[in-house]
Amino acid sequence: MAASVQRNLKIVETETPADVLGRAKANDLAVRVRGLTRRFGEREVLKDLDLDIAPGEFVALLGASGCGKSTLLRILADLDREMIGEVEVPVRRAVAFQAPRLMPWKKVWRNVVLGLPGRPDGKRALAALQEVGIGHRADEWPKVLSGGEAQRTSLARALVREPDLLLLDEPFAALDALTRIKAQELVGELWQRHGCAILLVTHDVEEAVLLADRVLVMKDGVIAHEERIAMRRPRDVADPAFARIRGDLLDWLGVRHGKHHND
Amino acid sequence: MVWMMSSLHRDPVLNIDRMDAANPKGVSALPLQKITPASATRGSIPRWVRRFCGPVLLVLIWHVASVSGVLPGEVLAGPATVISSAAKLFATGELQQAMWISLRRALSGLAIGGTIGVTLAVVAGLFRLGEDLIDAPMQMLRTVPNVALIPLLIIWFGIGETPKVALIALGTAFPLYLNVYAGIRNVDSTLIEAGRTLGLSRLAMIRHVILPGALPNALVGLRYALGIAWLALVFGEQINATAGIGYLMANAREFFQTDVIVVCLAVYALLGLAVDFTVRTLEKVFLAWRPAFNGT
Numbered sequence: 004m005a006a007s008v009q010r011n012l013k014i015v016e017t018e019t020p021a022d023v024l025g026r027a028k029a030n031d032l033a034v035r036v037r038g039l040t041r042r043f044g045e046r047e048v049l050k051d052l053d054l055d056i057a058p059g060e061f062v063a064l065l066g067a068s069g070c071g072k073s074t075l076l077r078i079l080a081d082l083d084r085e086m087i088g089e090v091e092v093p094v095r096r097a098v099a100f101q102a103p104r105l106m107p108w109k110k111v112w113r114n115v116v117l118g119l120p121g122r123p124d125g126k127r128a129l130a131a132l133q134e135v136g137i138g139h140r141a142d143e144w145p146k147v148l149s150g151g152e153a154q155r156t157s158l159a160r161a162l163v164r165e166p167d168l169l170l171l172d173e174p175f176a177a178l179d180a181l182t183r184i185k186a187q188e189l190v191g192e193l194w195q196r197h198g199c200a201i202l203l204v205t206h207d208v209e210e211a212v213l214l215a216d217r218v219l220v221m222k223d224g225v226i227a228h229e230e231r232i233a234m235r236r237p238r239d240v241a242d243p244a245f246a247r248i249r250g251d252l253l254d255w256l257g258v259r260h261g262k263h264h265n266d
Numbered sequence: 267m268v269w270m271m272s273s274l275h276r277d278p279v280l281n282i283d284r285m286d287a288a289n290p291k292g293v294s295a296l297p298l299q300k301i302t303p304a305s306a307t308r309g310s311i312p313r314w315v316r317r318f319c320g321p322v323l324l325v326l327i328w329h330v331a332s333v334s335g336v337l338p339g340e341v342l343a344g345p346a347t348v349i350s351s352a353a354k355l356f357a358t359g360e361l362q363q364a365m366w367i368s369l370r371r372a373l374s375g376l377a378i379g380g381t382i383g384v385t386l387a388v389v390a391g392l393f394r395l396g397e398d399l400i401d402a403p404m405q406m407l408r409t410v411p412n413v414a415l416i417p418l419l420i421i422w423f424g425i426g427e428t429p430k431v432a433l434i435a436l437g438t439a440f441p442l443y444l445n446v447y448a449g450i451r452n453v454d455s456t457l458i459e460a461g462r463t464l465g466l467s468r469l470a471m472i473r474h475v476i477l478p479g480a481l482p483n484a485l486v487g488l489r490y491a492l493g494i495a496w497l498a499l500v501f502g503e504q505i506n507a508t509a510g511i512g513y514l515m516a517n518a519r520e521f522f523q524t525d526v527i528v529v530c531l532a533v534y535a536l537l538g539l540a541v542d543f544t545v546r547t548l549e550k551v552f553l554a555w556r557p558a559f560n561g562t
Contacts (some may be wrong), residue, residue: 104460108478108555118464147556
């Protein structure tokens, strides 16, 4: 069993020269997934899934809990190799998890530059922390940070690596409503400044429509629906177009009984 | 809206008559609890004074008991006698010398045992092969009461310093092994994953994630080890010592000098306290990052 999984495993890392040329050529891809299957025992969580993400594209992945969206993200982050299929991701990628996952024994700034080559660079850490608005917390222990500050630190830690692909696993789910709004705005700004591709896993439809170029709805291990969002940024929740897209997506998620009833 | 009509009912849990909120007369019947600020209940006596009071009270009771004759000198010498004989022993230099020798035995035993315990724990904790080879024998051996090894140690090492230090080393290796091993194995797996996404090499992972994560447990192990080091020291010094606190005590026993025995016990206690204080300080310095409960 394990042997057959190993034989089919193939992770190819590609370097996208996104920040050298500004944006990479249109036919280049930041993420390319073909025929991805992941089983947990008998249960197929991902079924022959295909996914492309263009360089610099902001993609949101929606789905009910247990639909496999976090599994997909873990595979793209190279945290799970027990899969079958073809996966290509940029060499430079970073992850921000739902919990900030800071090393509690390292001061905030050391957390930010952990894993970067060379000696810990305080200036670089501070610049990254200032970018997310918490430069004044650089010399604190993680335990004294608020939830929002810890999550910002986690974002700074991801962005300081200048990734071509940023994977966000429900990064705002544990934040209170006000902090979440600010954090979402921050991610929008950071994305426009850095120009990296982002895959945002979330179960918040509004968040997805607010931020993404493209929203994917995952269901039963495949991508069941794709919605391109052409609305101009910054987007307004009160916009009728916004409400319509949101309604459609909720239908696809099976929350509202509407015209799309897929089975 | 029937429930609004009934003005009074019996609360099944609190067993008191309760009025409905709709009834304004019922407001005063609500059972209330007054929550006072912590500063009001904490009292004005500083913490260290309060901590000091217990031991002082104990010595006072002891003193009263021996002065009044309830506690005869040949059973247990009073604090006054103990203090004066401590002063005498100190003046001749016997006490300092004995303390130094005992402390040196304890610390060298701890150093040897600690090195062995921590090294084995790191190997067993980090490598599957190490675990397979080391853990089972360690778990087996740790159940052997190490005091039972004294006869064997005497046969192997004679009756000099070596068996005493070896006994302490044996006693301290196990608690350190167990705690460091458990510490390494219990490092938060989500942090290890985070480390992987940050691109940490195996060595960097050990240095920046696994070992710091195991440190709280390692320090708990150190405290256990120190407790056992002291116990082993007392046992070790009962065998044919020619110097050290144990020797002083054995001598005093020959002459029924309960005051000297109490002095020696007090020295053991003080040395133990001093070492414990050192570990507490280490914890404060190295575990400052930990969001721990500090007690009320």
